[in-house]
Amino acid sequence: EVQLLESGGGLVQPGGSLRLSCAGAGYTFARSAMSWVRQAPGKGLEWISTISDTGDSTYYADSVKGRFTISRDNSRTTLHLQLNSLRAGDTALYFCAKSRSHFWSEYDSWGQGTLVNVSS
Amino acid sequence: DIVMTQSPDSLAVSLGERATINCKSSQSVLYSSNNKNFLAWYQQKPGQPPKLLIYWASTRESGVPDRFSGSGSGADFTLTISSLQAEDVAVYYCQQYYSSPLTFGGGTKVEIK
Numbered sequence: 001e002v003q004l005l006e007s008g009g010g011l012v013q014p015g016g017s018l019r020l021s022c023a024g025a026g027y028t029f030a031r032s033a034m035s036w037v038r039q040a041p042g043k044g045l046e047w048i049s050t051i052s053d054t055g056d057s058t059y060y061a062d063s064v065k066g067r068f069t070i071s072r073d074n075s076r077t078t079l080h081l082q083l084n085s086l087r088a089g090d091t092a093l094y095f096c097a098k099s100r101s102h103f104w105s106e107y108d109s110w111g112q113g114t115l116v117n118v119s120s
Numbered sequence: 121d122i123v124m125t126q127s128p129d130s131l132a133v134s135l136g137e138r139a140t141i142n143c144k145s146s147q148s149v150l151y152s153s154n155n156k157n158f159l160a161w162y163q164q165k166p167g168q169p170p171k172l173l174i175y176w177a178s179t180r181e182s183g184v185p186d187r188f189s190g191s192g193s194g195a196d197f198t199l200t201i202s203s204l205q206a207e208d209v210a211v212y213y214c215q216q217y218y219s220s221p222l223t224f225g226g227g228t229k230v231e232i233k
Contacts, residue, residue, distance in 0.1 A: 035222075037170075044211075044213065044224060044225075044226050044227045045162075045164075045170065045213055045215075045224040045227075046224070047215075047221060047222040047223065047224065050220070050222065059220045059221070061221050062221070095169055095170075100175075104217050104220070104222060105175075105217055106160040106172055106175035106176075106215070106217060107160070107162075107170070107172060107215075108172050108175075108181065110169035110170055110171070111169060112168075112169055113169060
């Protein structure tokens with residue numbers, strides 16, 4: 001059974017930083033692209049970033065480009081998202097999601113999410 | 121960017137009746153080289169992450185009840201729940217994975233009438 005477990009969320013002041021992690025298990029982590037999707041309280045889903053299976057290719061939403069960095073460690077089956085220069089508008093539940101293929105595709109598994117609260 | 125527009129925003133249907141959700145993309149998400157529509161549908165229940173229902177616009181994910189079906193091509197898509205059950209109360213999202221940025225529709229909330 002595929003398992004994705006996010007961690008690293010919390011309360012941070014505007015301008016601060018956080019590093020989110022997502023531990024994958026139950027499948028061949030290195031064969032799937034991975035993404036981060038966030039959901040602000042009471043709102044819809046917003047794609048944030050995708051990284052290819054090897055980590056060679058990364059993609060970002062304009063809303064986070066230059067502030068967030070996605071990375072992965074296939075040896076530790078872990079996905080990361082470095083969040084810098086955080087704003088109140090970044091407050092959301094952050095999900096990691098697994099693509100079925102090595103590139104972007106439908107998300108066949110999701111974690112439970114980790115909450116990021118940007119507030120002074 | 122491809123904009124995904126869902127309608128309606130919310131829908132109240134009697135148990136056992138049909139629910140229909142529409143999703144329109146601002147440009148075609150049909151990839152001509154393999155004739156596949158890069159369109160997925162997800163179900164999100166309160167307090168849970170989204171769950172994949174349909175991919176390639178009409179392929180049901182393993183384990184998803186056959187009352188859920190997807191149809192459409194190009195830029196117009198539909199998710200149909202043929203006979204609504206109580207456990208289907210949720211918000212439903214379409215998503216295109218044709219090009220970056222990957223984009224979701226705004227969601228359709230399905231309730232029991």
